[in-house]
Amino acid sequence: MPLEEAKDILFREYERIGKERLEWYDPEYWFERFKIDYDWKKLMLDYSYAISAYPDALSALRKLKDRYDLVVISNARREFIDLQIERLGLENYFSRVFSTVSDFRMVKKEKEVYLKVCREIDVSEEELIHVGDDYRFDFLVPRSIGIKAYYLDRKSDRNDDYVINSLEHLPRLLKVSIDNEHK
Numbered sequence: 001m002p003l004e005e006a007k008d009i010l011f012r013e014y015e016r017i018g019k020e021r022l023e024w025y026d027p028e029y030w031f032e033r034f035k036i037d038y039d040w041k042k043l044m045l046d047y048s049y050a051i052s053a054y055p056d057a058l059s060a061l062r063k064l065k066d067r068y069d070l071v072v073i074s075n076a077r078r079e080f081i082d083l084q085i086e087r088l089g090l091e092n093y094f095s096r097v098f099s100t101v102s103d104f105r106m107v108k109k110e111k112e113v114y115l116k117v118c119r120e121i122d123v124s125e126e127e128l129i130h131v132g133d134d135y136r137f138d139f140l141v142p143r144s145i146g147i148k149a150y151y152l153d154r155k156s157d158r159n160d161d162y163v164i165n166s167l168e169h170l171p172r173l174l175k176v177s178i179d180n181e182h183k
Contacts, residue, residue: 010034011134017147020109025075025101044083051087054154060167061093064174069095073117078102095119108137111145118147131170 004057009103011097013033014024023029026128029039063072067081070093074081078099085091098120100106100113118125124144139151151163164170 020107022101022105022107025077025107027077033156041079044079048083048087050156051084053088054167056076056167058088061090062168063171065093068174069121071095071117072097073100073108073113073132074098075100075108108132108134109141111141114142114145114147130165131164131172 010030019025026071027044030036031038032041033094035057043101061070072085073083074097076084078100079102080103081097081099083096098117100108104113104116110127114128114130115126118128121128128142128147130138130142130147130149132149133154135151135153139149142149142160150173151160152167153163153165156163157172
């Protein structure tokens with residue numbers, strides 16, 4: 001089968017399953033579904049050289065790490081997150097790392113994910129600040145339970161109160177936000 005045809009089939013199947021289901025994030029499911037006779041963990045390691053971060057992410061992490069306890073909340077499997085953090089040298093930036101699909105068997109579409117994280121790190125919903133690039137999972141869902149969420153929309157020029165197009169805006173935005181809360 002030609003590569004382009006295989007990609008089309010794969011992407012159609014991704015769309016059919018949808019990112020609201022756990023299977024979408026599970027390489028074991030996809031390897032079984034397409035009868036791929038290879039170890040997905042080995043494949044992940046084989047291509048780990050391609051892991052990179054947005055330059056604004058590293059800059060923002062450096063500016064925020066001394067002022068905040070930084071936490072990862074991701075729908076990615078634990079193995080992917082751990083490898084990314086290791087390859088990017090970010091082990092000392094995060095106080096906790098949550099893989100919602102590995103740790104909770106849930107996707108961030110569920111309010112309960114954020115409630116569990118708040119309980120685990122012992123903060124109220126109002127104390128948590130969340131930033132993510134999925135409008136529904138990272139912005140609407142956490143805001144619906146009182147979490148101050150920011151939507152990272154890298155494709156937009158918008159920089160509204162809760163929409164940013166680059167993480168370089170976040171440290172300044174959080175400082176202004178915190179200063180306003182203390183007035």
